Amino acid sequence: MTGDTEGDLQRVRSWARWRDKLRERPAANFTYRIVVGVVGAVVLFVGILAIPYPGPGWAIVFIGLAILASEFAWARHALRFTRERYDRVMDWFKAQGMWVQVLGVVFTCAVVLATLWLFGALSWSANLVGIEWPWLKSPIGLGS
Template sequence: MWKKLRLWARQRRYLIRRDPKLHLIYRIAVGVVGTLVLAAGIVAIPYPGPGWLIVFLGLGILASEFEWAHRLLKFARSKYDAWMDWIKRQNKGVQGAVWMGTAAIVLVTLWLIGALNLVAGWFNIDAQWLASPILG
């Protein structure tokens, strides 16, 4: 199966790169899709879930056509791995502080977009301090 997939990918690259217009359209499409996935990943980083995975996926999409994205992907992965190794070596207090900081970022973001006030409304809680200062 992998052999067939690699053969198909080689043929696709040859067919697309043979036609300059098609190649330009393909590169633009890869750029747009990769940038959208990357942006979604960056937004998702502080939230529980696969934020960094989405970032690396977006960079991987971009790296399929752009050398700068390939270099950035290698750099970002090395820094991510170094950060995770550093966190693992720290004591529970530092690890807890990092988690609390992440939780604070999530809560502030949810407050700014009005999600906390929305959820409070579901439970008939009228707390004006939960209202977003951005949304008024």
């Protein structure tokens, strides 16, 4: 083993020993699991919100599920299931012709623009440059 691999293995073992000691204390274990659940759920929720936008939406979803999977069996199953389906869909999408891929990009852009419009970001950014078109205002009153 190389030095880095041994160091990584020692860190994992150290973490496992710490976690085992924590499991022996019911109140601390319960608190730890609650904290992991809340943090994982928040990260997962942010990831789900970020999926339609350019950037790491799916990566954030997988990180949130991985955080939850560190303590919950259902999350391990959900992570495995989600990764398998994501990989299948991405393989299918890459195998499609250019028109399907272009439609995917157009649909993604439409979702991004629609949510930016609903949240009032289009009106706000237009106001920054002196444009005040009424149709840019959010129909639900956000960002006004």
